Amino acid sequence: MRFDSTKRVLVTGGAGFLGSHLCERLLADGHDVVCVDNFFTGTRHNVAHLLEHPGFEILRHDVTFPLYIEVDEIYNLACPASPIHYQHDPVQTTKTSVHGAINMLGLAKRVGAKILQASTSEVYGDPEQHPQTEGYWGRVNPIGIRSCYDEGKRCAETLFFDYYRQNALRIKVARIFNTFGPRMHPNDGRVVSNFIMQALTGEDLTINGDGTQTRSFCYVDDLIDGLVRLMDSPDDFTGPVNLGSTYEFTMLELAEKIIALTGSSSKIGFRELPSDDPRQRQPDLTLARQVLGWGPSTPLDEGLQRTVEYFKAL
Numbered sequence: 165m166r167f168d169s170t171k172r173v174l175v176t177g178g179a180g181f182l183g184s185h186l187c188e189r190l191l192a193d194g195h196d197v198v199c200v201d202n203f204f205t206g207t208r209h210n211v212a213h214l215l216e217h218p219g220f221e222i223l224r225h226d227v228t229f230p231l232y233i234e235v236d237e238i239y240n241l242a243c244p245a246s247p248i249h250y251q252h253d254p255v256q257t258t259k260t261s262v263h264g265a266i267n268m269l270g271l272a273k274r275v276g277a278k279i280l281q282a283s284t285s286e287v288y289g290d291p292e293q294h295p296q297t298e299g300y301w302g303r304v305n306p307i308g309i310r311s312c313y314d315e316g317k318r319c320a321e322t323l324f325f326d327y328y329r330q331n332a333l334r335i336k337v338a339r340i341f342n343t344f345g346p347r348m349h350p351n352d353g354r355v356v357s358n359f360i361m362q363a364l365t366g367e368d369l370t371i372n373g374d375g376t377q378t379r380s381f382c383y384v385d386d387l388i389d390g391l392v393r394l395m396d397s398p399d400d401f402t403g404p405v406n407l408g409s410t411y412e413f414t415m416l417e418l419a420e421k422i423i424a425l426t427g428s429s430s431k432i433g434f435r436e437l438p439s440d441d442p443r444q445r446q447p448d449l450t451l452a453r454q455v456l457g458w459g460p461s462t463p464l465d466e467g468l469q470r471t472v473e474y475f476k477a478l
């Protein structure tokens with residue numbers, strides 16, 4: 165039982181890329197934050213600047229195991245997000261999404277907390293509908309190398325909606341599209357961090373396939389603002405809601421842009437496209453704009469510049 169009015173917010177995966185920015189934002193908004201992480205892909209370094217904050221607590225814990233604490237809100241971000249990390253131990257990836265969701269939903273149920281799930285555009289798989297609206301059910305391979313992540317996240321969404329229907333839990337589901345910015349893991353194999361690191365070290369930029377596949381990248385600060393707005397939205401709004409950028413471009417264009425931005429002498433090289441790599445991806449943001457009054461505002465070049473500065477300083 166708590167007697168003061170400060171909200172206590174749990175962020176699972178709080179020492180990761182998105183999680184660390186979210187902890188920072190919640191503390192700045194005046195909340196107490198409990199960061200839970202098993203440090204699989206996240207690091208203490210990502211939240212080192214928050215450790216002295218009186219409202220900040222960090223707990224080493226794996227969400228596949230039960231967790232008994234008292235909180236008012238839960239942001240469930242725990243899950244490796246880059247293909248090389250989530251494919252490293254695919255069974256653990258599914259456990260993290262599925263058992264992790266059950267445990268965090270069980271916790272939310274016990275303490276009456278509001279709970280937000282960091283879902284993903286991967287629930288749409290390699291989409292036939294373009295751009296993707298929340299009503300699209302997706303085209304996902306259930307037995308491929310990306311399935312541990314995609315199907316794990318789909319099952320987590322199912323659990324969120326079953327707890328909502330069965331236990332009247334207050335849930336929020338965000339479908340996050342590709343996001344980038346400072347504190348991305350330099351070796352996580354994602355395209356933005358790879359290209360920047362390669363450009364800064366003068367290596368060839370590794371384009372998978374012919375580079376004509378598209379993505380749209382959202383700067384981290386914009387994405388975090390979308391998550392907070394979603395958590396604060398009226399209880400009858402559950403989502404799922406797409407959060408991301410609609411500015412879509414090819415990986416070849418991205419490589420050329422990063423070479424130009426860094427003034428690098430790196431060249432572009434091509435290698436095999438991994439299986440089930442989506443051809444195209446762009447969110448339809450109508451719902452986010454209507455209900456949350458949200459849309460990304462950081463220009464791509466500005467976000468990339470800030471990310472380049474971060475990687476230079478590493």
Ligand code: NAD
Nearest residue numbers: 177179180181182202204205206226227242243245340343
């Ligand atoms: P990240 O790998 O940097 O962060 C994930 C964090 O979860 C890490 O700190 C990791 O140590 C922790 N974690 C992993 N398994 C855990 C477990 N079993 N118990 C406790 N902690 C665990 O990735 P990110 O980019 O910050 O992604 C955060 C969330 O957002 C993930 O759920 C991801 O699926 C989702 N998401 C991210 C993107 C993106 O572009 N970054 C896109 C869509 C969805």
Ligand code: UDP
Nearest residue numbers: 229230231232233266267268270271273274
């Ligand atoms: N749980 C948890 N913390 C809590 C309450 C529950 O981690 O404060 C976990 C616990 O492992 C439980 C799961 O959440 O098995 C689902 O809880 P729920 O109450 O929905 O179902 P139960 O399995 O207890 O019947």
Ligand code: UDP
Nearest residue numbers: 342353354355356358370371372377415441
């Ligand atoms: N990609 C690439 N070179 C790299 C890393 C990734 O061309 O060094 C491609 C990848 O095959 C995909 C796109 O860039 O088509 C985005 O990859 P990322 O892993 O960042 O995100 P996701 O595939 O999960 O959207």
